[in-house]
Amino acid sequence: MNTKQIRQKILDLAIRGELVPQDPTDEPASVLLERIRAEKEQLIKDKKLKRDKKDNEPIDEIPFELPEGWEWCRLGEVCFFKGGYAFKSNKYIEKSNNQVIRIGNVKNNNLILSNQPVYIPDTLQNEIEDYHIKENDLLFTMTGTKGKRDYFYTLVVPKVKHNLYLNQRVGLLRVILSELNIYFINLVLKHQFVLDSIFQTETGNVNQGNIGSENTLNLLIPIPPLAEQHRIVEKVEQLFALVDTIETHKEQLKSDVKQAKNQVLNYAIAGKLTHQDPNDEPAEELLKRIGKTTTTAADTPYEKLPKGWVWCKLGEVCSFENGYAFNSDDYQKNGTPLIRISNIKNGKIDISEAVFIKIEYDKRFMVEYGDLLIAMSGATTGKMGVYKLDREAVLNQRVGNIKIRNKDIFFHKFRNYIMQTKSDEILKMAYGGAQPNISGKMIENLTIPLPPLAEQYRIVQKIETYFSFLDTIENSL
Template identity: 30%
Template sequence: MPQDPNDEPASVLLERIKAEKERLIKEGKIKRSKKSGSSDTLHYENVPFEVPSSWVWCRLEDITVLIEDCPHTTAKDEGKGYPLVRTPNIGEGQLLLDGVHRVSKEVYDKRNVRAVPQVDDIIYAREAPAGNVAVIRENEQVCLGQRTVLIRPMNTLIDSVWLTYAMLTPYSRNHLISKATGSTVTHVNMASIRPFDLPLPPLSEQHRIVAEIKRWFALIDQIEQGKADLQTIIKQTKSKILDLAIHGKLVPQDPNDEPAIELLKRINPDFTPCDNEHYQNLSKGWATCRLEDIVDYEQPTAYIVNSTSYNDTYPIPVLTAGKSFIIGHTNEVEGIYSNLPCIIFDDFTTDSKLVEFSFKVKSSAMKILQVKKGIEIDFVAMFMSITRLIGDTHKRYWISEYSKLVIPVPPHAEQKRIIDAVYKAFTKLDTIMESL
């Protein structure tokens, strides 16, 4: 962003900070830091990158009055009291205090004996994982959790929100984490944090940077919310398309199509259409039947995987009909289901999936479904995808209830037209979803 030539140079700001720190030290309000080296030189020969002429390179300890490591002991969640800020509660710029652990006044006093966190203080996560930084923005007394560092910028001379963003930049994160030590759990040492080099802008520009970042973040939040809203709309649109499809309202009827009743009588000469109020205004040429009239089921016992030692490099997917769908891959060569396509049906949740590739299954808690000749399996899968039975009891649904559900059946030719229309619409919606 453009520099303002009227800004007080950062070199002058740094001298003012130095003078103010000396005053506070003489008054006994802060202690002199134990520096690892001199930071009086404001211009380095080998700086990490060039900065505007009004900026200056400095060390973190030069612009702060406190950099304090947290107690190394853990504190148990007591359910009430003071928020205990642990590394999971340190977000990117702000504290995440929903569901935070809480501790008593006694624990609070013991843990904060060396430094009491204040509004505008910064908390840095140095482990598990290292790198997140948050500023205390609310007037809430928080307690330091394990693996955190309390950083207090020089009041009124350093914008704490700017410093938080500065420590969240890729340069800062990478620089500090590159110095992390430890094999099982890596952590950033205090000796790396205090002398950390960072570019300091004039105070006025710090404020402008914060305002600009907040403006962009607000815009990004709007975009993200709009994206989430559009994703919800797309899901609702897909559901509506399927609803129109199974009610005969998605594609026009063709009077030359063979009526569905003829198709169902070929499947079963003794077939009698079902009476169902839900489909009383059925489209011309359509008929109703129960799912069991047009769907055969098979128990998956012969296809259950023997070992759950899955590996993504193995060729055969292992399926569940629930949300996970593909839960892993196996290299087993026996008991592979390959009569495709088919529908897998979760006998407990009534979730279902259309499957067009060979697979094995996780357990016997499903049915494998095939449709009768003359019935398009894609059409049945569409009906099942928006038709769920959810009960209070943990029971198997296919034989007892789900197979008894009434399904509207269009003429065979219209089944194909419906499938084609649905997939074309879904392809366009998926393209929009992928571009978000």
């Protein structure tokens, strides 16, 4: 269960009356609702509020059973709604004591005053006084991306030092009776059953989704006794603070795991992860067998290597092949999968959304099990993935293939880990500014440490042991 699910579980217990114990001496919610109705009637009589058509409409079906002393009601029975004002941008000024609250200021259930703030002059205050936001008003966003549920964020307005005014498509709810706990209402509006209900009423076009005030006020909400409302809010705040702490530690632990993996790799390629065996055939002899030479000390990137290891260029133990510029007119729904940059994901090759070809192609562009592919251009330049599928695939342009020349000299899994340590170096080599590129020559010219083949296997085994342990930690978060 992740922290988002934990929060929903807390909210679920809260609004079902299962988070805090009931107190039989609490005044029932029905009495509170009677006071609210009386207050509402007075406001209607004083012409400060209009009568809601659904005020006396019976509730036919309740979402779930409530504890004794609780009541179901419509949101419009306990709150009134205020829509925002259509401020014109030519009225905005650089700075004043009057800030306009727009959709972007109500984000992920937080009031973010610093997000592209806009202000209006004092001369407009009288004209827009009806849109003045008060402390403890509840704000919610009414427009977003249709089908994405990226709005209906809610928050209770805290005390601020300057005036806030309501812009269009930001809704305001204000309790009819001040003693009602607005923070409890805010918790209810974040519950999944409320979100499901409100988004069922979503309107709008292909891209823009909207929620209306009538459907918002028609939402069914549970009302506990007033004293229990306070207890619930206090308990939820305590538990949410604990979840926040867990989340902070979780992100820190994720960062620690990533750093630990990098440290393991750094130790591995420096020969500090395993013990050297003097009986291993030295790496220099491996290179001699294929007619290659070691790299001079002046070209090596850092400290002295263990005995039996040598520095060499990646191109001496791996070949590099670029992909081919296949014509999109040749794309099919089946055939041989074509590996594009978008198919390189999280260190693997994902062909679930691949395109296919059925034409003849040069075998140089063929991808085999265990090949290491790399993005050669674009925003994800340098990202790599290992092809682990038992089917033939073919390489598209701007995807490179780092293939092992001789499996008796260079272990493919050791190559994969070596290349992980080269990510930053590859990015630094990229050219082209906003559209970075790397070349096959750059990759082949990378200097790498080469241990004896037997030690390569031992190193990989050690890395996998450590990584498995670290993955277990990360997956438990």
